[in-house]
Amino acid sequence: MTDEQSIRNGDAAPAPVGVVLHQLRIEAGLTGAELGRMVEMSQSKISRIETGSTPVAPEDAGRLARALGAPADVVARLVESAEATQNRLTDMRSAAGSVTASQRSVARMEAGVREFRVFQPAVVVGLAQTSDYARAVLVAAHEVRKAAIPEADNVVIPEALSARVRRQEVLDDPDRRFFFLLTESVLASAVVAPEFMLAQIKRLRQLAVQPNVTLRIIPAAAPWTIAQLHGFELLDSKCVVIDVYNSSIITTGAQDIALYRHAFDRLDESATSDIDPILDKYRRHYRNLLD
Missing domain, CATH: 1.10.260.40 (lambda repressor-like DNA-binding domains)
Structure with missing residues (x-):
């Protein structure tokens, strides 16, 4: 046959x-x-x-x-x-060869995207991270990887950080739209020292007033509309990117994209655009820790 x-x-x-x-x-x-x-x-x-x-x-x-x-x-x-x-998940680390190459591969995918929808329940959205915050996230992920792969080289951290920061250049394009969705618990997690958390909160406040950025926060007391299982990035209707400890997972399947768009919209139902009171709350918290 x-x-x-x-x-x-x-x-x-x-x-x-x-x-x-x-x-x-x-x-x-x-x-x-x-x-x-x-x-x-x-x-x-x-x-x-x-x-x-x-x-x-x-x-x-x-x-x-x-x-x-x-x-x-x-x-x-x-x-x-x-x-x-x-409709299969692809490990970008395997395809690209390293964590740094994975960041660069994601950046290439983002290059032609017009609308970004990003949800994060654990850390600040990568495109909105300050360099100090991003470094802490990458170091934490690398330490987990190194525990399983002792020969993993620390040199990947500055390279991966540089690649992640360069990804943020897309924010300067006024023709692109960004929809960032965070949980309040992201602000409560002291990923970096208080002074750096204050800088991160300031960065979020700056982005929130940028014309091409919509930043919404799901308050801690808000009822769940859908399980907040993990963060993801939806690029137009082209693909979904999921960050894990040592890689990025991508899918371009129409069914997967539809599922994640539905998830984003349901999560957004619990969010608020009135984020200043929440940001002020954590600004006071971290300032008190400095006293």
């Missing part, structure tokens, strides 16, 4: 989408360049799709299959298979 027949018959383990598209192209007697001209796609992209070196977007899978004359049921199965592949 050919791989195309496997796709057609719905076998449990059909061939990868790229392999099937390659076979369809060969059967159609087309070169990659000829197919590329038909669908307005570069020959190199088609080659990467066929070899599996790059994931194929569901819309690209459908467009290529239809151009190659595949029956409607085969097109549908290829699109479904591509979607299922996208």
Whole structure:
């Protein structure tokens, strides 16, 4: 049975989408360049799709299959298979090679994004962190990683910090919108010394009045609308990025993106834009600790 027949018959383990598209192209007697001209796609992209070196977007899978004359049921199965592949979490550390490279990879993904939606229940949103706060977060994550991987080198900290701070340059683009959602417990957690927490609170206050930034806080007494399991960053409707101790996890699946957008909207129902009283509360708290 050919791989195309496997796709057609719905076998449990059909061939990868790229392999099937390659076979369809060969059967159609087309070169990659000829197919590329038909669908307005570069020959190199088609080659990467066929070899599996790059994931194929569901819309690209459908467009290529239809151009190659595949029956409607085969097109549908290829699109479904591509979607299922996208709904998988990818470890950016494995793909990029290091924590620093992971930060740079996320920055590249953020480069073309117009709307950022970020929820954090544990630490200040990465794009809003001061350098001292960011350093403390990265050091804490690195210490956990080093406990499991003793040979982990401390040199990654300044590199990763530099990469994270450079990511914040996107905030200066007035054509981009940022929706930051924090829990009050983030402010209560003394991630850094009181004087640095005061600087972080000042930074949040500055961002809150920036025209392209919406900063909302979920008060400690607010009822839960949905479980606050972990932080995440939703980039347009393209992907979701989840920060963990030693990496970033990404998914580009439509189902995953819809799930996280729903989660963000439900969490936002408990939040308030009247954040000055909350920020003032913790400013007084950390000032008292300095006395």
